[in-house]
Amino acid sequence: MLTGRTFALVGVAAIAALGLAACTAQPQSTPAASSSAFTDVPGLDQTALDVMNQPAYANGQWAISVQDIDTGEQIVSLNADTFYEPGSIVKTYSIGAAWQQFGPDSTVVTPVKSTGQVIDGTLTGDLVLVGQGDLTMGGRTKPDGTVDFTNLDHNDANGVPGATLTTEDPLTGLNDLAAQVKASGITTVSGDVIVDDRLWDPAELVGEPITPIIINQNVIDLTTTPGAVGEPSTTAMSPQVAPWTVDNRVTTVAAGERTGIQATSTDQKTIVLTGQIAADAGPTVSVFAFDDPATFARTAFIEALGRAGVTVTADPVATNPEGALPDTAAVSALPAVAELTSLPFLEEATYTMKISYNRGAQTFICRLAVASGSTDCDDGLGQAGEVWSKAGLDTTQAVLIDGSGLPGNVITANSEVQLQSIMAKRPDAEEWRSTLPGLGVDGSLAKVQADTPSAGKVVGKTGTLASVDGFNDERYFLPAKALGGYIETEGGRHFAFTIIATNSVFDDVQGVFAANDDVGKVAASIQQAY
Incomplete structure (x- = not known):
């Protein structure tokens, strides 16, 4: 990176x-x-x-x-x-x-806890998604239960040419949790959805957050495909989570020319792609690492709940309201309405x-x-x-x-x-x-x-x-x-x-x-x- x-x-x-x-x-x-040669x-x-x-x-x-x-x-x-x-x-x-x-056989379990009571399908409190450091959150699990990867992974896409993506839906784990919430009898959340990422204190590696909640390795994938020479390219974003959009300004240049794409954002809402892509380059992967994994996961989980048939009345794109959480011991004592078990270590x-x-x-x-x-x-x-x-x-x-x-x-x-x-x-x-x-x-x-x-x-x-x-x-x-x-x-x-x-x-x-x-x-x- x-x-x-x-x-x-x-x-x-x-x-x-x-x-x-x-x-x-x-x-x-x-x-x-x-500088001397090795002879023996x-x-x-x-x-x-x-x-x-x-x-x-x-x-x-x-x-x-x-x-x-x-x-x-x-x-x-x-x-x-x-x-x-x-x-x-x-x-x-x-x-x-x-x-x-x-x-090697150990796992971590990411729970969704609930506050308040469920009355006629309505949760009169909050859902709390508690990050546990699960690296893939179900988003790279193959049918046989093993992890999927490509030989040149998306995490290195911006530094090395040729990165490719796996085929799994990076939101699979959140979809699973959302379905479990619905199956528990909750159809409406009148409170909020909060991501608890307090398992460890805020940490960084080269300016990027290391957090207990990880969705798609906390990056957004952008696959750019060249158009005709001199024309704009097209770009697909994955995962698609509000409020993120793409402003694609990458132009197509002649076959054989250099491909260089930069992904930036000034507002943490719009990813601006600039640069150029050669007409013969084929689909080219870039990534954008977002600054606030907890807020991204919160919105992605609220959207997953909606797909599962659970209505959330809170603003889906608001900043994660971590300050509204009780202390960690109190969260641990809350009942779990859903759990996601990680892949084995x-x-x-x-x-x-x-x-x-x-x-x-x-x-x-x-x-x-x-x-x-x-x-x-x-x-x-x-x-x-x-x-x-x-x-x-x-x-x-x-x-x-x-x-x-x-x-x-x-x-x-x-x-x-x-x-x-x-x-x-x-x-x-x-x-x-x-x-x-x-x-x-x-x-x-x-x-x-x-x-x-x-x-x-x-x-x-x-x-x-x-x-x-x-x-x-x-x-x-x-x-x-x-x-x-x-x-x-x-x-x-x-x-x-x-x-x-x-x-x-x-x-x-x-x-x-x-x-x-x-x-x-x-x-x-x-x-x-x-």
Whole structure:
């Protein structure tokens, strides 16, 4: 997601896990080699070195740690005990801690509470929708009960070309709750509809709210389709919730020209789309992240109630009247007239890992804070550290400032390997492994080494930090391009690994994808060599 001129991308991040204390022989880390070529790195073959010696990486460094999970043998150790920014590999720390705290089968229940009494179908009080941090609210559930996602998710649509949408209705959960309210005997609400998002204190990630109520990941999707050259484009908005409308000013330009669309709003009612779309671009997804998720959810829920046959007399587009709520203990004691059970944590983790959902990972940090008895999301990081320390991770080998992997987090390659090793020894290890993108298979690795023998044999969390070099004709600078997870080798061995390439430079945005593939090539080289 763009943050000024710097962004943390869908990317290639690595947190692998292997307990080094249990190892036998520990090879010495190869000294840092920035602008000099790699000629011999123990454990790596020439195909890996050729990738690492490309000009784009000449002024950066590589950090690699690979360890045999079964024997503890260190296979590769290159700058493996030095701190580097790993990008979204950090998500394995936040999600992994929540996984251990809550369990892969755990769920959260979002209730609708009622005040007052129901007389002849009329509720003489309020309906209260209590946010519990459900990441998808039924809006991404496939018929088989698993989570749906696209390999390039809408959350990254504004920063990376090619994002697509899933087919599910993002308002499904609200529609379900509304139908339950009607089935409870309520046909009219004479009071108000209020969203209670006080599960934790107000929190942000890069200026965007992290809230206990989440509808469509708290963004509005806008799919723009080109018209004839020189003519306006057309745009579809999803979900359609009052009072939001679209003012589409995007023009169609000749095939082959650059597509660039910006979504802005000055009044939190009208989204203004500006820019241009190439005639051959096809439907292009943009997103707008709204400022007030509680008010959006309130209006969306009132509209869902209307569709279910429940009349609400309150103004549907008014600001969420949170000040009218009783204290949280009193709300908890109110009777529930509807409940929505989230997808299992396994599915939430899968969605967050596969597409590298920044705000989702930070939501887990907030949920960890709540589990520790705090409403301050910052306390969730400390709770995550305690969870990992109890699991045997040397937490001093990571410095974390958030749960998503933004600039400022650092880890050692060995730390990620140790983490993945710990997870590999759990009884739910295969479920954990399934949440990670697969090389050439899905998520942020879907197109990486897809037509090679290593496809499907490497899984890992990707991580990317990138910014635009305005000093040198808009080059792209990547402080981090990383990958960490597991390798099933050609010879049947089981490795945990971390690969981090730092401070590489590319001529254009396609270099970001090239770097993703390069890190994948190094992993594939290791997979084939053993």
